[in-house]
Amino acid sequence: MNHISQVISNMTTDFNGKVIKKYLCEGCGNEVTVLRMKMLFGPKKGEWFEGKRGCECEVYEIVRKEQEQAKTARLKRIFDENSLINESLKQATFENFEPNEFGQALQKAKQFVEEFDLRNPKNLFFQGSFGTGKSHLSVSIAKALQEKGFATIFISTPKLLTKIRNTYNKNSELGEEKIINAIAEADLVVFDDIGAEGEYSGWSVQKLFEVIDQRAGKPNIYTTNLTSAEFEATKDMQRIFSRMMMNSEPIIMNGTDYRKRQFLKGAKENV
Structure with missing residues (x-):
């Protein structure tokens, strides 16, 4: 008809x-x-x-919706194909974050999304003890910005270094340059668990510095369990720490491990 x-x-x-x-x-x-x-x-x-x-407004609206759907699918594909994320974090959102004593950290994370501007790049630096929700908030930020039309990537730095090492295998189908380019081109990159690889010198630190350095001037989020003193332990780590602190707002999250809180909560409920 x-x-x-x-x-x-x-x-x-x-x-x-x-x-x-x-x-x-x-x-x-x-x-x-x-x-x-x-x-x-x-x-x-x-x-x-x-x-x-x-x-022809009706036709234009149909085309606009199709383009928007294609863009949304592309951004999701960029996130899924390039992110190195633990299974336990894939469902993380602002809505299912339990703030406890970290309500202020949650508000700053949401504010970062609201004020996000590629013309005025800013960074967040989450520092604190294990299991306090640093990674959860970082994933939530990446997802929220993806929904707003930005290309985001979440990277577990230990997994990143392993992936780069694997490219040196002669049978590898993936090259180091492709990994680096994907990181360089994203609107936002989350570098999660910096220092968790346990090597504070040598190839891993040098490579991590190179990756972080080429993101200078672009929005980034960093999470780490290391203290400032541990970053100052070697010159190589000092260089990384210096890059991470450039134009970054520090958010300190020291507290009880989330998994331990859940265990204690369950124990009380069963009493």
Whole structure:
């Protein structure tokens, strides 16, 4: 069945049509003709109705929605294909974060999303003990920005270093350059668990510095369990710490391990 606009476009004043007015559509920019016509068929045959021809806003809206859906799918694919994320974090969102004593950290994370601007890049630096929710908040930020149309990647740094090492294998189908380029081109990169690999010198630290350094001037999020003193232990770690602190807002999250809190909560409920 033809759309009503197609029917109208085929009608002329020979069908008792009358041009009421013409105007330029602000949406599509086309000249639109408003017609008063008599219904020629169907149960309302003989009744008068108004229609318009020339406007393409409906078509443009269909195209816009299709482009938006394609962009959303592309951003999700970028996140899924390039992120190195633990299974336990894949469902993390702001909504299922239990703030406890870290309500302020949650608010700062949400504020970071609200104020995110590629023209004014800022970083967040989550530092604190194990299991306090640093990674959870970082994943939540990455997902929220993805929903706003930004390309984001979440990277467990130990997994990143392992993945880069594997590219040196002659049978590897993935090259180091492809990994580095994906990280460089993202709107936001989360570097999670920096220092968890346990090597504070040598190849791993040098490579991590190279990756972080090429993100200079772009928005990043860093999470670490290391203290400032541990970063100052070697010159290589000092260089990484210096890069991480550039234009970064520190958020300290020292407290009880989330898993331990859940265990203690369950123990109390079973008493």
